Amino acid sequence: KQEVTQIPAALSVPEGENLVLNCSFTDSAIYNLQWFRQDPGKGLTSLLLIQSSQREQTSGRLNASLDKSSGRSTLYIAASQPGDSATYLCAVAHQTGANNLFFGTGTRLTVIP
Amino acid sequence: EAGVAQSPRYKIIEKRQSVAFWCNPISGHATLYWYQQILGQGPKLLIQFQNNGVVDDSQLPKDRFSAERLKGVDSTLKIQPAKLEDSAVYLCASSLGTEITDTQYFGPGTRLTVL
Numbered sequence: 001k002q003e004v005t006q007i008p009a010a011l012s013v014p015e016g017e018n019l020v021l022n023c024s025f026t027d028s029a030i031y032n033l034q035w036f037r038q039d040p041g042k043g044l045t046s047l048l049l050i051q052s053s054q055r056e057q058t059s060g061r062l063n064a065s066l067d068k069s070s071g072r073s074t075l076y077i078a079a080s081q082p083g084d085s086a087t088y089l090c091a092v093a094h095q096t097g098a099n100n101l102f103f104g105t106g107t108r109l110t111v112i113p
Numbered sequence: 114e115a116g117v118a119q120s121p122r123y124k125i126i127e128k129r130q131s132v133a134f135w136c137n138p139i140s141g142h143a144t145l146y147w148y149q150q151i152l153g154q155g156p157k158l159l160i161q162f163q164n165n166g167v168v169d170d171s172q173l174p175k176d177r178f179s180a181e182r183l184k185g186v187d188s189t190l191k192i193q194p195a196k197l198e199d200s201a202v203y204l205c206a207s208s209l210g211t212e213i214t215d216t217q218y219f220g221p222g223t224r225l226t227v228l
Contacts, residue, residue: 004155043117043204043219044156089155099144099211100169103155 002027004092004104012110013080021075021107023090028068035064035075036089038106044089048075052095080111115139117220119205125226131193134223138186138207144168146217147180147190148204156204162188163211192225200227 003026013019032051036044048057048064056065063076087108091101118137126132138145143164148156161168164185182188202222208215
């Protein structure tokens, strides 16, 4: 059974700092890995999707890396802003089966102005 | 393009009562998902529909939870009777199909509190 873990559970940083969020998964037979953002009272918004054959994806100030063999992914946020404050979730999709996502426990990020 | 709609946004009930949640997916999306997100945890898939048929309901507590998508569009998730541990956010998502490449789009969720 796939288990997805995120560390740390919560993180507070001053505005302008660069930061890294971590995600690990137990079954490396994944098709892709996604990073989502969740704001209070709102649904999940997909930020980046990395295919299993890729090593990283970039979007603006966000960079996600994937090391499938070791079961790890990181989300790097450069020059953090107060608007980045949210919960960040990673989710993996398996190679086989229906389009089921296995989510991590999330990291709650607070960027202090 | 309108997103996934859910109602109500918040619901408070007492244990042993019944409750129902409604989801309207993005137009044209054949696949609909219900997730349960307990506070401090990631979402967990409860049930997945392809049109009006069930693809996966292996994690749905069938003794108290039920879901239907009769016309292959809107869906209703029901809990009867509710327990304290059912307190969670219930997220609905939809995608074009069941292919692993089909992006899931999430609604805002319904926050259920069971007292």
